[in-house]
Amino acid sequence: MSRKVFVLALAALLTVAFAATAIAETKVSMSGQYRVRGWYKNNYNFADESDNEAKSSYFDQRFRLKVDIMPSDNLSVTLKTQALKDNKWGTQKSNLNWANQVGALGNGAGDAEYNSSFEVYEVYMTIKSAYGQFQIGRQESFTYGLSSLGYYDGDRCPFDGADELNAIRYDYASDNLNVRAWYGKVAEIDQSSVEQDGDYDQFGVEPTFKFANGAAGVAVIFDRDHTGGLKLDYYTINPALRLMFGAFQVNAELAWLTGKEDVTDTDLEGMGFYLDGSWTYGPGQVGAFYVYTQGDDDVTDNKVKGLINTGGDFCPLLLLYDECITNVGGGANHWTFGLWWNHNITESLMLNAAYGYVKMNEVPTGFDDNHGSEFDFGLSYQIMPNLTYSAIFGYFMPGDYIKDMMGVNDVGSAYAFKHQLQMNF
Numbered sequence: 001m002s003r004k005v006f007v008l009a010l011a012a013l014l015t016v017a018f019a020a021t022a023i024a025e026t027k028v029s030m031s032g033q034y035r036v037r038g039w040y041k042n043n044y045n046f047a048d049e050s051d052n053e054a055k056s057s058y059f060d061q062r063f064r065l066k067v068d069i070m071p072s073d074n075l076s077v078t079l080k081t082q083a084l085k086d087n088k089w090g091t092q093k094s095n096l097n098w099a100n101q102v103g104a105l106g107n108g109a110g111d112a113e114y115n116s117s118f119e120v121y122e123v124y125m126t127i128k129s130a131y132g133q134f135q136i137g138r139q140e141s142f143t144y145g146l147s148s149l150g151y152y153d154g155d156r157c158p159f160d161g162a163d164e165l166n167a168i169r170y171d172y173a174s175d176n177l178n179v180r181a182w183y184g185k186v187a188e189i190d191q192s193s194v195e196q197d198g199d200y201d202q203f204g205v206e207p208t209f210k211f212a213n214g215a216a217g218v219a220v221i222f223d224r225d226h227t228g229g230l231k232l233d234y235y236t237i238n239p240a241l242r243l244m245f246g247a248f249q250v251n252a253e254l255a256w257l258t259g260k261e262d263v264t265d266t267d268l269e270g271m272g273f274y275l276d277g278s279w280t281y282g283p284g285q286v287g288a289f290y291v292y293t294q295g296d297d298d299v300t301d302n303k304v305k306g307l308i309n310t311g312g313d314f315c316p317l318l319l320l321y322d323e324c325i326t327n328v329g330g331g332a333n334h335w336t337f338g339l340w341w342n343h344n345i346t347e348s349l350m351l352n353a354a355y356g357y358v359k360m361n362e363v364p365t366g367f368d369d370n371h372g373s374e375f376d377f378g379l380s381y382q383i384m385p386n387l388t389y390s391a392i393f394g395y396f397m398p399g400d401y402i403k404d405m406m407g408v409n410d411v412g413s414a415y416a417f418k419h420q421l422q423m424n425f
Contacts, residue, residue, distance in 0.1 A: 025071055032065040035422040041414075044325050046398050048410040059089040074129070078139075080122035087117060097121045097164060121164055132172035141165035142182060143313065144219035145240035145253040146274075148208055158274035158291055159238070159255045161312030161330070165202075176210040187227050200225045206238075214242040223259075234259020234268045234307075247280045255308045270294055270307030270332070284343035289316065295333030295362030306332040306362075316340065317356045317374045318394030319416055325396065326371065333361050334371060348382040352392075360401055370399030391419035 037060050043053040063083040070076040086095040094117050124137030143160040151157070167184035182204050189198030201224045208217030218239040225232040240253040257270035271294040278287030291314070296305040309332045315322040316338055321329040328334050338356040345351060358371040378392030395415045403411055 027070040029068045029070075030065065031425060032063070033422055033424045034061070034063045035420055036061045037418060037420045040417045041323070042416065043412050043414045046402060046406065046411040046414060048408070048412045050412075053412065060086050061089070062086055074127065076126045078122065078124055078126065079120065081118065081120050083118045085119075092117075132170055135169040135171070136167075138164055138166050139169065141184070142167075142169075142180075142204065142206075144204075144206060144221070144238045145217070145255070146242065146251055147313075148180070148206055148217055148219070149215040149240055149242050151240075151242060151251055155315050156274075156276060156289060157311070157313045158253055159272050159308060159311045160314065167202075177207065178209075179205070179207045181205040186225070189227055198227050198229075200227050214244050216241045229263070231262040232259065232268065233262070236270075236308075248277070249280075250277045251275070257307050261304075265302060267303040268307055269303055269305045272308035272310070272332070283345075284341065286341050287339070289338045289340070290335065291338075292335040292361075293332040295360070297362050308332060317354060318376050318392055318418065319396040319414060320356065320358065320372075320374055323394075323416060325414060326402070328358055328371060334358055335361060350380045352376075352378045352380070358399075363401065363404075367404040368400035371401045372399040373397050386424050387421070388424075389419070389421050391417070393417045 038058075039060070040055075040057040042055050045052070045054040047053045062085050065081050067079045067081075068076055069079070084094050085097070087093070096119050122138050122140065124135055124139040127134040127136070141163045142165070143157065143162055145157075145159060146152075147157045147160055165184045165186065167182050169180065169182040172179045182202075184202040184204075185199070186202055187198070187200035189200075202221065203224075204219060204221040206217060206219035208215060216239075218237065221236040221238070223232065223234055223236070235258055237256045238254070241251070243250045251274075253274045255270070255272040257268065259268040260266065261268060273292045274289070275291075276287055276289035278285055291310060293308055293310060294306050296303075309330055310321065310328075312330055315329075316336075319325050320336075324330055328336070336356050336358045338354060340352070340354040342350060342352045354376040355374070357373045360367075360369045360371050363369050374394060374396040376392055376394045378390065380388060380390040382388050393415070394417075395413060397413045398411045403409065
C-alpha cells in the first residue's frame with residue numbers, strides 16, 4: 001500500500017513539473033542522478049593462503065530525485081527521494097535510511113516494508129527574508145569546518161558525515177561574513193508514564209569569514225543526548241582555515257570535544273586534526289595530507305577519550321576509508337599521512353592516484369602500531385554531457401598491528417576494484 005501511495009504522489013509531482021509553465025506563480029525544478037556500480041573485492045579477511053581468501057563481486061544501483069517547488073522568489077519546498085539505494089542486483093533489499101524501518105527488527109511482515117525500494121528522505125521549506133534565510137524540516141545534517149568554507153571535493157572532508165536531521169536552520173550573510181545557527185531534534189523518546197526525558201537535541205552556531213587569500217570559521221555545537229538511560233552533554237569546537245596563494249593551497253581543521261556523562265560521572269573527550277597542502281599545475285594537481293584522531297591512553301580511569309572520528313565523508317583511500325575494511329575508516333585512534341595526484345589527459349579523461357600510510361596512536365601492550373599502507377589508482381571519463389564513467393583499484397598491505405590483532409604470524413594483502421556509471425540530470 002505504501003508503495004502505491006508513493007508512486008501516486010510521485011506521479012502527481014511529475015505532472016506538476018511538466019505543467020509548470022501553465023502555472024502563473026509556482027515554479028518547479030527537478031534534478032537528480034542515477035548510478036550503477038560494479039565491485040570486486042578480494043581477501044578482506046587478510047588470509048595468507050589464496051585458498052582461504054574471502055572474495056565477492058556484485059553490481060549495485062541508486063536513483064535520486066530532487067524537486068524544488070517555488071511559489072515565490074522567497075518561498076520554496078524541497079523534496080528529495082531515492083529508490084534502490086545501494087540495492088545489489090539479484091536481490092530485493094535496499095539500504096534505506098529512515099522512512100521504511102518497520103522490518104529492521106526482522107519481524108516477518110515488516111520485512112516487506114523494509115525491502116521497499118522507494119523513500120522520501122528529506123522534505124523542508126526555505127523562507128528568505130530581509131533578516132536572513134530559514135530552512136525548516138527534515139534536511140541534510142550539518143557538516144562543519146572546511147566544508148563550510150567551500151572545501152568539498154568528496155574525498156577529504158575530515159570529521160564530517162552527512163545524514164538527515166529534523167531541524168530549524170538560520171543563515172545570515174553580510175559582505176564577507178556568514179553566520180549559520182540551528183536547532184536539531186535527533187531523537188524524541190519522552191516517556192510520560194515515568195516522566196523521563198529521553199530526547200537527543202543539538203544546538204549549533206558557525207560564523208565564517210572570507211578574506212582576500214582564503215577563509216576562516218569556527219563551529220560551536222552542543223549535543224544533549226539523554227537516550228538509552230544515559231545523560232550525555234558535550235560541546236564540540238570545530239575551527240577551520242583555508243589559505244590560497246595562486247597555485248598553492250593549504251587547508252587545516254581542528255575538532256575538539258569535551259563534556260560529561262552524568263549518570264556514571266564520566267568525562268568525555270576527543271580531538272582530531274587535519275592538514276593538507278596542494279599545488280595545481282596546468283592540467284593537474286598534487287597534494288599531501290595528514291589526519292590525526294585521538295585514542296584512549298587509559299581505559300581504567302573515568303574518562304572516555306577518542307570521541308572524534310574521521311567521519312563518513314572522509315574517503316581519501318578506497319579500502320581503508322571508503323570500504324572501511326579495518327577499524328580505521330570512520331574511526332578514531334590513528335594517524336594517516338597521504339599523497340594524491342590528479343591529472344587531466346584531456347578535458348574528458350582524468351587519471352588519479354593516492355597513497356596512504358597509517359599508524360595507530362594507542363595500542364595494547366605488546367602490539368605493534370604499524371597499521372599498514374594503501375595504493376590507489378583510478379580514472380574518470382566523461383562519456384558525454386551528464387554521463388560519467390569512473391574506475392578505481394585499491395591495494396592494501398596490512399602492517400604488524402593487523403597481525404597482532406588477528407593473532408597470526410602472516411597476513412595477505414587485500415585489494416578491490418570499483419567502477420561506476422553515473423548520469424546526472
